Amino acid sequence: MGLTNHFPALILAILLSISFLSPILYRWARKLSAPALIFSLFLALVMAVYLMVQVYQVGEFTYYMGGWPPPWGIELKINLLRVYMLLVVLAISLWIMVYALKDLEHELKTEVMGWYYTLYALVVASMAGMTLTNDLFNLFVLMEICAISACAIISIKEDRACLEASFKYLILSAMGTGCFLLGVAMLYMVTGHMNYDLVNEYLPAAIEQYPNNMFAAAALFIVAFGTKAALFPLHVWLPDAHASAPSPSSAMLSGLVIKIYAFALFLMFYQIFPRSLLESIPLNEIVLWLASMGIMFGSVFAMVQVDLKKMLAYSSIGQIGYVFLGIGLDDTIAMTGGFYHLLVHAIMKSLLFMCAGVIIYSTGIRQIKQLGGIGQVLPITMIAFTIGSASMIGIPGTGGLISKWYLALGALEIGRPIFVVIILASSLLNAVYYMPIIVNAFMQQETFDGEVKPVPRQMLIPLLVGTAAIIFFGVFSRPAIALLENAMQLFF
Amino acid sequence: MEMLIKIAHNYYYMVAILLFIIGMHTMLTHSNMIKKVIAMNIMDTSVFLMFVAIGYTYGGQAPIITAPANEVLYVNPLPGSLMLTGIVVAVSITAYALSLVVKIYRYYGTVDYDEICLIRSQE
Numbered sequence: 001m002g003l004t005n006h007f008p009a010l011i012l013a014i015l016l017s018i019s020f021l022s023p024i025l026y027r028w029a030r031k032l033s034a035p036a037l038i039f040s041l042f043l044a045l046v047m048a049v050y051l052m053v054q055v056y057q058v059g060e061f062t063y064y065m066g067g068w069p070p071p072w073g074i075e076l077k078i079n080l081l082r083v084y085m086l087l088v089v090l091a092i093s094l095w096i097m098v099y100a101l102k103d104l105e106h107e108l109k110t111e112v113m114g115w116y117y118t119l120y121a122l123v124v125a126s127m128a129g130m131t132l133t134n135d136l137f138n139l140f141v142l143m144e145i146c147a148i149s150a151c152a153i154i155s156i157k158e159d160r161a162c163l164e165a166s167f168k169y170l171i172l173s174a175m176g177t178g179c180f181l182l183g184v185a186m187l188y189m190v191t192g193h194m195n196y197d198l199v200n201e202y203l204p205a206a207i208e209q210y211p212n213n214m215f216a217a218a219a220l221f222i223v224a225f226g227t228k229a230a231l232f233p234l235h236v237w238l239p240d241a242h243a244s245a246p247s248p249s250s251a252m253l254s255g256l257v258i259k260i261y262a263f264a265l266f267l268m269f270y271q272i273f274p275r276s277l278l279e280s281i282p283l284n285e286i287v288l289w290l291a292s293m294g295i296m297f298g299s300v301f302a303m304v305q306v307d308l309k310k311m312l313a314y315s316s317i318g319q320i321g322y323v324f325l326g327i328g329l330d331d332t333i334a335m336t337g338g339f340y341h342l343l344v345h346a347i348m349k350s351l352l353f354m355c356a357g358v359i360i361y362s363t364g365i366r367q368i369k370q371l372g373g374i375g376q377v378l379p380i381t382m383i384a385f386t387i388g389s390a391s392m393i394g395i396p397g398t399g400g401l402i403s404k405w406y407l408a409l410g411a412l413e414i415g416r417p418i419f420v421v422i423i424l425a426s427s428l429l430n431a432v433y434y435m436p437i438i439v440n441a442f443m444q445q446e447t448f449d450g451e452v453k454p455v456p457r458q459m460l461i462p463l464l465v466g467t468a469a470i471i472f473f474g475v476f477s478r479p480a481i482a483l484l485e486n487a488m489q490l491f492f
Numbered sequence: 493m494e495m496l497i498k499i500a501h502n503y504y505y506m507v508a509i510l511l512f513i514i515g516m517h518t519m520l521t522h523s524n525m526i527k528k529v530i531a532m533n534i535m536d537t538s539v540f541l542m543f544v545a546i547g548y549t550y551g552g553q554a555p556i557i558t559a560p561a562n563e564v565l566y567v568n569p570l571p572g573s574l575m576l577t578g579i580v581v582a583v584s585i586t587a588y589a590l591s592l593v594v595k596i597y598r599y600y601g602t603v604d605y606d607e608i609c610l611i612r613s614q615e
Contacts, residue, residue: 137574137577140578140581141577141581144581144584144585147585148584148585148588151588152588155592155595158595160596160599160600163592163595163596163599164596164608166592167525167589167592167593167596170585170588170589170592171519171528171532171589174519174532174535174536174585174589175516175519175520175532175535178512178515178516178532178535178536178539181536181539181578182512182538182539182542185539185542185543185546188543188546188571189546194574
């Protein structure tokens, strides 16, 4: 079969071409534009599933863009972990888009909807590219595409808060990509290659000859990906950006965009850098402690917020910390937990932002204080919110427990119980700010007074799907965990 | 001393790093948004300089192969061509950032971030 060989490139090609077709379709055949986007996301998802099957059959394989083998051409690499990330990205972006179709109607002006589809497809395409690419410069280009289009899905709302937030985000992510490119220059200088595997091959010799270069590169990469993924002291852009954006954009940014950079940092650490570098500089320790601080401070900041979406955004800073904790712990079990958390958090944070979107759509309320008794008028939404929060806290039966469980097991296995304490403490902190909302929503004595718009079914069904997914991944965690454990074999 | 000689030999890298630091510092500390955008460009350009410097070899010629290989020294064409892409990316980010500044100016009548914070706090 000729065509199936080209699936890795076709996934990107489909997403990129729909992004350019969307405005045209929106102008000339308005009814077709949304189904076309949904269909192409679905098609890409089907191809990704096919790639997964292929990986199970033949193991790791590579695809040469344009038929040029490395070191000349760009290489895409398909292995279990990358396909897992690709599936997470495509499935969740399809799910968010279904919700977005209705939600965006009231958040955006009608004439920019077509452009929103363009930007959305671009974000998804660049993230899908980042999961597959095996070339540093290609990664840089995809990071920049992702940065611009991620900022643009915030600023497309064009109110003051969005514009300011996206400018701040743009400046800081430009700093991130600048640092990344300088780091790539440092690596290219001493190895002469851009391909991950070739860089990895030539690095051990280069480290002995030019150690300072490598230290600089490692520092630059941590700053670059730390900024992009909102690692603790570099998170300042995140709360404004994620809170002011339209709800589907918030779900996308908090659910997927920050995590893809954590994944890129993982590849830097365990595919590009040789083990000797990780042993000679305490890179893991830096990531670990920054992640721990992020977990604690993110929760503490979230507690004092009065705006619902801002609280969810601060909670993201804490939750991305778990993923970094998995990367930093340098242990198969902990990393499995970290990557499982990546999936679960993508589902639950998107779900919570969607719930917030439904609340804003239906009642116009953003303040946490005013949410008392809202469970009586928006029962389905608040049940979804409850399940999402339960998963954030890590209550048994939800996906959040499984990932924290594996992270804690990993921390114990390498003999660092302090991180178990941090995980437990942050679960309690999560409970402190999620529980009052749920309790107020359902237990309030007085009934909710205020205007309530009926919620369309198209917005409620994605919420139910998300709720079901959280419970599914909490109860039947074995397949995904087994997949991740297999995937980790490649890196250790 | 040895370190200093090495640095003197590779002064162009030092210039690139210096520009990078100037750009990054201005971008993060100045409150004027236009200056931030300019600083972003300085930062990006410094990295381009770095890459082009990596590709240069002393006495190298333009990499158009006419004579049989190995007889003439060529500069490495790859960093230069990669930086063309880098320049395109930097231009598009600049365009987008400037359009955001224009929109923000329409709301507040200023491009200074501190003044905007002041206006917002008074509301």
